Amino acid sequence: MSAALPCIPTSAIPKRGRRKDARPGELLDAALDLFVDKGYAATRVEEVAARAGVSKGTLFLYFPSKQELFKAVVRQNIAGRFAEWDLELESYVGTSQDLVRYCFETWWERIGSTKASGLGKLMLSEANNFPEIAEFYRHEVVEPGHQLIRRVLQRGMDRGELRALDLEHAVYLVLAPLMFLMFSQSTPALCIPNAERFSPQEYIRLQADNVLQGLCVRSA
Template sequence: MPRTTLNDLSAEAAAPKRSRRKEARPGELLEAALDLFVEKGFAATRVDEVAARAGVSKGTLFLYFPSKEELFKAVVRENIAGRFAEWNTELESFVGTTSDVLRYCYQVWWERIGATKASGITKLMFSEAQNFPEIAQFYQQEVILPGRALVRRILQRGVERGEFQAIDLDYGTYIVLAPMMFLMLWNNSMGPCSLPDENFSPEEYLRTQVDNMLHGLCIRPGPAATPPPVACCPPPSTSS
């Protein structure tokens, strides 16, 4: 039986480390790319900067992502688009009123997207989509359309259960999405530059928005019976 040497053991110990490092590289590249895309925008971000921040060579980056466009698409899928399957499953299994669904929707969105660096991708798309039509079309297909479809399902649920008024569901989706869009743009533009005494809470803002929204969506009880009018002055007395 061959004898195991210290060199053999060292090689065995080193192999898993190299393997883990190779597997970790795509994740490290996506994290570095997200940081730079949000900080600098799509046009100004260079792939060699992404590789340097991830601690690999530009050649290594191109082994995983053949272009900056494909790198950006992978960032969007990793941080936003890849979540829609999970969210649709949660909606299907949700037990509770549709008002509860909306409140949960905002809470989960804020925790998983709005309060993270991924929210900066929306600001990037608003500012650069017109200059990069291929990226804009990708974002439309992978993020905007699935997002609107999910919100539409929520509103349809409320209408079918008799909880919400029958509204134009296509335009109703924008009512739900507007507060999210505002927060993503605010947090990645004016928010960090706010005055020190401005106490703006994103969580409180979302609670206020959903309260106002539900007051407009929920079916109201019918009007109470109108009491008979009361005479403003007693009728004149009759004398015999």
């Protein structure tokens, strides 16, 4: 009888020998790391390919340019999630107060605490030099994000749980504390003295409560 073949863990298989359908994901993960760490301008596609364990030519089979690679990174990590978040909003049955808290906490869990939070900071620092990707980010991330927040606030007004609001400006009441937390993740020592004692989860909870104090209908 022949001996059984040993089971080789996936991590032990060289990346060049893995399934082709795994390569796009590996390339996007490598690109996210490099874009966030080095910025858009300084990231070279050769570096992305090398980190993913493939050739530059292989990268171009999936993503024909650095710009298209960056767009794919944004879609995978942020823009592609709006359809899922829209469905969650449609099916949510709790109060507006609970929904606002849920939005804050969910943003932190799915975006703020992940590498993807660095994409927003990247765009703010490099948008003027790359207007095409800035326009893409505005269309795919900023506008859908604002629309989602407006829907949350409009739902609260329709239910009589939130006071009448100018939605075009009220959006930024929700965004402002999240943007601070986004910046603090990349430069905590600069933004937050004694950062080792800072709890993002506690900050999120306090900011949600603070925003709700201003948004909710007040009793006579």
